[in-house]
Amino acid sequence: MKTVFEKIIDRELPADVVAEGDRWIAFRDIHPAAPAHVLVVPKKPIARLAAATSAEQGVLGELLLAAAEVARREGLGESGFRIVINNGPDGGETVPHLHVHVLGGRAMNWPPG
Numbered sequence: 001m002k003t004v005f006e007k008i009i010d011r012e013l014p015a016d017v018v019a020e021g022d023r024w025i026a027f028r029d030i031h032p033a034a035p036a037h038v039l040v041v042p043k044k045p046i047a048r049l050a051a052a053t054s055a056e057q058g059v060l061g062e063l064l065l066a067a068a069e070v071a072r073r074e075g076l077g078e079s080g081f082r083i084v085i086n087n088g089p090d091g092g093e094t095v096p097h098l099h100v101h102v103l104g105g106r107a108m109n110w111p112p113g
């Protein structure tokens, strides 16, 4: 069964897409946790970071570069931003399709709750 992100990638569900490459797509989180909250998602359905293999090294690198570019486009280049990848139940993962959260527009706390 397709995840919600696969349905967005396949254009079966609407999303506010802010950028896209051959191997990834970036769209606004439907429940933003910050004034700017974008998800960068590989088009290949890798379940989570821990499920990635060395075969995915290239796309993993692209996701981080895309996240930085999205942050710049969101106007966060100077103020800063946070990148989050939730992995598994204790990590707070709710959608089993790897995604990089790009959060910004407010100061972030450390350590995270």
Ligand code: AMP
Binding pocket: 004, 013, 015, 027, 028, 029, 030, 031, 032, 039, 085, 086, 092, 093, 094, 095, 096
């Ligand atoms: P995570 O908890 O790390 O798995 O993050 C999943 C994220 O996906 C959450 O922040 C959700 O708000 C977001 N989300 C779920 N469904 C959608 C959707 N249809 N469009 C955009 N974001 C979504």
